[in-house]
Amino acid sequence: xxxxxxxxxxxxxxxxxxxxxxxxxxxxxxxxxxxxxxxxxxxxxxxxxxxxxxxxxxxxxxxxxxxxxxxxxxxxxxxxxxxxxxxxxxxxxxxxxxxxxxxxxxxxxxxxxxxxxxxxxx
Amino acid sequence: xxxxxxxxxxxxxxxxxxxxxxxxxxxxxxxxxxxxxxxxxxxxxxxxxxxxxxxxxxxxxxxxxxxxxxxxxxxxxxxxxxxxxxxxxxxxxxxxxxxxxxxxxxxxxxxxxxxxxxxxxxxxxxxxxxxxxxxxxxxxxxxxxxxxxxxxxxxxxxxxxxxxxxxxxxxxxxxxxxxxxxxxxxxxxxxxxxxxxxxxxxxxxxxxxxxxxxxxxxxxxxxxxxxxxxxxxxxxxxxxxxxxxxxxxxxxxxxxxxxxxxxxxxxxxxxxxxxxxxxxxxxxxxxxxxxxxxxxxxxxxxxxxxxxxxxxxxxxxxxxxxxxxxxxxxxxxxxxxxxxxxxxxxxxxxxxxxxxxxxxxxxxxxxxxxxxxxxxxxxxxxxxxxxxxxxxxxxxxxxxxxxxxxxxxxxxxxxxxxxxxxxxxxxxxxxxxxxxxxxxxxxxxxxxxxxxxxxxxxxxxxxxxxxxxxxxxxxxxxxxxxxxxxxxx
Amino acid sequence: xxxxxxxxxxxxxxxxxxxxxxxxxxxxxxxxxxxxxxxxxxxxxxxxxxxxxxxxxxxxxxxxxxxxxxxxxxxxxxxxxxxxxxxxxxxxxxxxxxxxxxxxxxxxxxxxxxxxxxxxxxxxxxxxxxxxxxxxxxxxxxxxxxxx
Amino acid sequence: xxxxxxxxxxxxxxxxxxxxxxxxxxxxxxxxxxxxxxxxxxxxxxxxxxxxxxxxxxxxxxxxxxxxxxxxxxxxxxxxxxxxxxxxxxxxxxxxxxxxxxxxxxxxxxxxxxxxxxxxxxxxxxxxxxxxxxxxxxxxxxxxxxxxxxxxxxxxxxxxxxxxxxxxxxxxxxxxxxxxxxxxxxxxxxxxxxxxxxxx
Numbered sequence: 025x026x027x028x029x030x031x032x033x034x035x036x037x038x039x040x041x042x043x044x045x046x047x048x049x050x051x052x053x054x055x056x057x058x059x060x061x062x063x064x065x066x067x068x069x070x071x072x073x074x075x076x077x078x079x080x081x082x083x084x085x086x087x088x089x090x091x092x093x094x095x096x097x098x099x100x101x102x103x104x105x106x107x108x109x110x111x112x113x114x115x116x117x118x119x120x121x122x123x124x125x126x127x128x129x130x131x132x133x134x135x136x137x138x139x140x141x142x143x144x145x146x
Numbered sequence: 147x148x149x150x151x152x153x154x155x156x157x158x159x160x161x162x163x164x165x166x167x168x169x170x171x172x173x174x175x176x177x178x179x180x181x182x183x184x185x186x187x188x189x190x191x192x193x194x195x196x197x198x199x200x201x202x203x204x205x206x207x208x209x210x211x212x213x214x215x216x217x218x219x220x221x222x223x224x225x226x227x228x229x230x231x232x233x234x235x236x237x238x239x240x241x242x243x244x245x246x247x248x249x250x251x252x253x254x255x256x257x258x259x260x261x262x263x264x265x266x267x268x269x270x271x272x273x274x275x276x277x278x279x280x281x282x283x284x285x286x287x288x289x290x291x292x293x294x295x296x297x298x299x300x301x302x303x304x305x306x307x308x309x310x311x312x313x314x315x316x317x318x319x320x321x322x323x324x325x326x327x328x329x330x331x332x333x334x335x336x337x338x339x340x341x342x343x344x345x346x347x348x349x350x351x352x353x354x355x356x357x358x359x360x361x362x363x364x365x366x367x368x369x370x371x372x373x374x375x376x377x378x379x380x381x382x383x384x385x386x387x388x389x390x391x392x393x394x395x396x397x398x399x400x401x402x403x404x405x406x407x408x409x410x411x412x413x414x415x416x417x418x419x420x421x422x423x424x425x426x427x428x429x430x431x432x433x434x435x436x437x438x439x440x441x442x443x444x445x446x447x448x449x450x451x452x453x454x455x456x457x458x459x460x461x462x463x464x465x466x467x468x469x470x471x472x473x474x475x476x477x478x479x480x481x482x483x484x485x486x487x488x489x490x491x492x493x494x495x496x497x498x499x500x501x502x503x504x505x506x507x508x509x510x511x512x513x514x515x516x517x518x519x520x521x522x523x524x525x526x527x528x529x530x531x532x533x534x535x536x537x538x539x540x541x542x543x544x545x546x547x548x549x550x551x552x553x554x555x556x557x558x559x560x561x562x563x564x565x566x567x568x569x570x571x572x573x574x575x576x577x578x579x580x581x582x583x584x585x586x587x588x589x590x591x592x593x594x595x596x597x598x599x600x601x602x603x604x605x606x607x608x609x610x611x612x613x614x615x616x617x618x619x620x621x622x623x624x625x626x627x628x629x630x631x632x633x634x635x
Numbered sequence: 636x637x638x639x640x641x642x643x644x645x646x647x648x649x650x651x652x653x654x655x656x657x658x659x660x661x662x663x664x665x666x667x668x669x670x671x672x673x674x675x676x677x678x679x680x681x682x683x684x685x686x687x688x689x690x691x692x693x694x695x696x697x698x699x700x701x702x703x704x705x706x707x708x709x710x711x712x713x714x715x716x717x718x719x720x721x722x723x724x725x726x727x728x729x730x731x732x733x734x735x736x737x738x739x740x741x742x743x744x745x746x747x748x749x750x751x752x753x754x755x756x757x758x759x760x761x762x763x764x765x766x767x768x769x770x771x772x773x774x775x776x777x778x779x780x781x782x783x
Numbered sequence: 784x785x786x787x788x789x790x791x792x793x794x795x796x797x798x799x800x801x802x803x804x805x806x807x808x809x810x811x812x813x814x815x816x817x818x819x820x821x822x823x824x825x826x827x828x829x830x831x832x833x834x835x836x837x838x839x840x841x842x843x844x845x846x847x848x849x850x851x852x853x854x855x856x857x858x859x860x861x862x863x864x865x866x867x868x869x870x871x872x873x874x875x876x877x878x879x880x881x882x883x884x885x886x887x888x889x890x891x892x893x894x895x896x897x898x899x900x901x902x903x904x905x906x907x908x909x910x911x912x913x914x915x916x917x918x919x920x921x922x923x924x925x926x927x928x929x930x931x932x933x934x935x936x937x938x939x940x941x942x943x944x945x946x947x948x949x950x951x952x953x954x955x956x957x958x959x960x961x962x963x964x965x966x967x968x969x970x971x972x973x974x975x976x977x978x979x980x981x982x983x
Contacts, residue, residue: 029902029903030897030898030900030902030903031903032804032903033897033900033903034894034897035804035807035808037890037893037894037897038808038890039807039808039811040890040893041886041887041889041890041893042808042811042812042815043811044317044885044886044889045815045882045883045886046814046815047313047317048881048882048885048886049878049879049882049883050815050873050876051873051874051876052820052873052874053309054820054824054862054865054866054869054871055820055823055873056313057862058814058820058823058824058827058862059815060313060316060317061827061854061858062811062814062827062830063317063320064316064320065830065831065834065850065854067320067323067324067327068834068846068850069834069837069838070324070327071327072837072838072841072843072846073841073903074327074330074331074900074908074910075841075842075843075910076841076842076903076904077842077904077905077906077911078793078904078905078906079789079793079906080842080906081842082676082842082843082844083842083919083930083931083932084674084675084676084844084929084930084931084932085922085923085929085930085931086929087929095906096842096919096931097841097842097843098910098911098915099915099918099919099931099932099935100910100914100915100918100935101330101843101910102843102845102846102932103932103935103936103940103943104279104943105843105846106680106845106846106849106932106936106947107279107283107943107944107946107947107950108323109846109849109850109853109854110680110849110853110947110950110951111282111283111286111319111947111950112853112858113853113857113858113954114286114290114950114951114953114954115286115290115312115316115954116858116861116862117773117861117954117957117958118290118293118294118312118954118957118958118961119309119312119313120777120861120862120864120865121773121776121777121957121958121961121962122293122297122305122308122309122312122961123309123865123869124777124780124865124868124869124961124962125297125305125961125962126302126305126306126309127868127869127870129302129305130302130306133869133870134873134874138306142303142306150730150735150736153730153735153736154736157723157726157727157736160719160723160945160949161719161720161723161727163719163949163952163956164715164716164717164719164720164952165716165720166716167712167713167715167716167956168713168716168717205735205736206735207735207736207737207941207942208735208736208737208738208739208938208939208940208941208942209734209735209737209738209740210938210939213913213914214914214917214918214921214939215939215940215942216940216942216943250960254959254960254963257956257959257960258960260956261953261956261957261960264949264952264953264956267949271946279940279943280942280943280946283943283946283947283950284946286950287946287949287950287953290950290953290954290957291953291956291957293957294953294956294957294960294961297957297960297961298960324893328896330910331900331901331908331909331910332899332900332909333909333910333913334909334910334911334912334913334914334915335913335914351899352895352896352898352899353896353897353898353899353900354899355895355896356892356893356895356896356897357896359892359896360892360896672930672933673928673929673930673933674928674929674930675844675929675930676844676845676847676848676930676932677845677848678845678933678936678937680849680947681848681849681852684852684853684856684857685852688856691860708963712959715952715955715956716952718948718952719948719949719952722944722945722948723945726941726945736942737938737941737942737945739938739941747925748925748926748927751925751926751934751938752926752927752928754937754938754941755926755928755933755934755937755938758937758941758944758945759937761948762944762947762948765948765951765952765955766948766951768955769951769952769954769955770857772955772958772959772963773861773954773955773958775963776958776959776961776962776963777861777864777865777868777962778864779962779963780868780962
């Protein structure tokens with residue numbers, strides 16, 4: 025895994041940018057939320073990557089085995105990212121609820137049409 | 147119990163929110179929400195007193211000392227901020243106009259109050275935590291509850307405004323998370339004090355630089371700094387009126403605090419301004435915000451949108467104080483933060499009263515209301531004068547300090563530009579006065595009951611009181627400015 | 636999401652029988668994940684999700700009304716609130732026992748390690764309750780939308 | 784295990800990782816390009832499963848478990864549920880230059896930031912030296928439980944987790960306020976009551 029170097033982070037950055045592009049460039053509101061989700065998961069991937077220790081194991085201490093000499097991956101990024109995943113799904117839920125209401129109120133969920141309808145004044 | 151106050155001030159509204167879901171009865175929930183806000187104000191006031199006499203308060207959550215556990219840390223700056231936020235909450239929450247303009251059906255209003263309490267808890271959490279990741283968690287609590295609150299506006303455009311804010315806000319929040327990750331990766335810590343100790347050796351690292359950039363951009367999106375402000379006008383315009391009052395008066399202030407904390411406490415003014423010369427980026431943005439915001443406000447036909455654009459201009463003034471990085475400049479910025487909370491809170495509450503009586507917030511609709519709703523419109527005028535910065539109002543005090551700060555740094559043109567942009571404010575405030583006092587009345591209405599105009603006048607009266615009695619505001623702000631600049635008095 | 640009237644589903648005996656086997660298993664697995672979090676991966680959040688999945692499956696097969704008869708909306712709403720209150724309540728009881736907020740060590744006067752165990756167990760329960768109830772509330776909200 | 788066998792194992796893992804990353808990128812690009820949103824939602828579930836596999840390889844078993852439950856489970860179900868209510872066809876649209884520039888600039892800043900990062904998996908990286916070792920040691924002495932993540936989540940950073948629960952609660956309040964107990968109206972301004980109640 026040594027060969028990956030910081031390449032690993034570059035791939036993660038690429039994933040983030042694909043997600044971000046979907047958020048900014050696409051008009052369909054659900055597509056935007058999917059993009060937002062990909063962006064967030066890529067950030068989570070970034071955190072988890074930095075917690076990895078080559079040759080380490082998952083941060084669960086096996087019973088009856090002395091703790092010394094065993095290399096563990098860093099547990100702190102994992103803890104932080106559990107929170108980040110929760111934040112992601114919470115945002116998605118509220119976002120989708122908004123999309124459902126927007127559809128009911130406007131009859132469409134395409135951003136350009138919504139802007140046109142808002143611009144015309146309702 | 148008293149040593150736990152700095153934890154309780156956040157925990158109280160956070161746990162009061164679920165209680166709303168258990169109480170459900172609308173009147174009961176309203177009383178409960180107000181009681182919680184008042185208690186928080188008392189706590190914040192006590193804490194400010196403690197910080198003034200005893201210095202910085204540090205509290206270790208779970209008994210784990212930092213950097214192992216999460217630290218809550220109060221100094222002169224955030225204790226001052228806690229008082230501002232809780233004061234606004236305790237005036238807005240009990241207001242009779244609180245339900246004006248919400249689309250919630252009867253019987254589900256307790257959810258609205260739960261969201262208000264959550265928003266308050268989030269703002270207080272961001273203000274008092276000393277842990278960078280904890281900031282992110284509370285930023286998200288604030289954001290999610292604000293999306294909900296904004297979407298409850300009556301007009302269907304509230305929904306699209308809330309959605310755009312959700313997208314922008316989540317990008318901003320995720321940028322913050324990235325910035326935090328970058329800093330964490332090179333230091334191994336999330337505690338702000340610990341970061342401040344470890345970062346000076348690493349300032350050459352490109353990772354630190356990128357981390358700083360992402361924290362600044364993320365924070366700026368939340369603060370609506372000039373080119374990143376697009377979400378703000380729609381959100382403030384279509385949100386329920388009292389929500390606009392609460393969010394306009396508090397949320398931007400807390401984001402401003404966050405930026406100041408990152409710049410001054412974590413990185414230090416020397417790195418940000420002497421090495422990176424960030425003021426040469428922020429200064430033009432602040433000036434553009436002042437002019438573009440004020441100019442846009444002149445042409446608005448909706449009262450709330452007018453106030454929203456004026457907010458963008460006021461954020462420009464505050465950023466101006468930030469980039470001076472001197473005691474006078476920062477004092478100006480922080481006093482302006484306080485004064486702007488009072489005037490915008492008051493003005494939006496006045497608009498809430500107008501919406502309650504006339505059903506709309508258009509500028510044309512206030513025609514002749516000077517005679518029909520004298521108390522509310524008088525508040526509107528005084529608030530407007532304070533926005534301009536007329537001597538005798540609080541707005542004058544903060545602009546005075548900003549001009550002094552600009553002259554101190556030798557930026558004479560900035561001083562002149564502050565005066566010029568205030569002249570534009572005269573134009574949009576005059577439009578309101580003209581319509582209200584010289585127009586023909588369109589609506590046969592009477593003024594709002596006392597529980598609607600009293601909250602408005604508490605805030606607007608504040609701008610008058612603090613226009614003369616500057617000891618408290620300027621004194622507190624100067625102490626806060628010294629605290630983050632690391633100057634001992 | 637649109638929950639169709641369960642009439643056609645009712646005929647599908649296989650589906651109903653299978654669900655009667657699977658739903659208890661899912662709930663059991665949820666409980667396992669809830670209480671096994673100290674030892675292996677898992678904890679309140681994941682358990683809450685699994686628990687909610689069991690109920691949602693029930694709703695999909697037997698219809699929304701049937702599910703709401705088992706767990707009424709008002710109960711779900713209260714549970715959303717209760718979970719957070721349980722978590723906060725642990726923190727406050729730590730204060731009352733003389734510790735810092737969320738310092739579970741003081742929950743047991745004899746052994747701080749015991750106290751920590753107890754604290755983590757209860758807060759995980761709170762997390763699980765809020766998560767499961769919230770998921771269910773979201774399901775109710777969206778499923779209710781589809782039929783009008 | 785002998786040194787040689789460890790090396791072979793590591794190399795195999797590295798190739799699996801590269802393969803998963805490649806699949807991830809292909810999935811991501813496909814999601815952005817697809818106009819059928821049902822398919823995009825399903826693919827985003829697959830995206831999450833791939834991520835969860837990678838998390839397992841990176842030793843983050845708790846994160847992997849959660850990502851699988853949330854990303855492939857709840858999120859996909861929610862999205863499909865919402866699409867059933869809103870329609871799933873997206874209009875064709877041309878590639879836009881503005882967003883592309885924003886994304887490239889952001890990406891460039893991120894890449895710039897990675898240049899001084901410690902290499903992937905480097906045990907000498909700063910985050911493995913400070914704070915984390917104390918968590919690993921403390922879990923045995925202070926808690927006596929095997930899962931370090933649970934100890935940090937529940938106790939060391941318990942306040943974050945309280946915040947996390949509050950985030951879920953906030954989302955619940957938001958969805959209930961938006962969707963429950965409200966009649967459905969099509970295409971007109973919503974209004975329930977004209978004025979707030981002025982007393983109390």
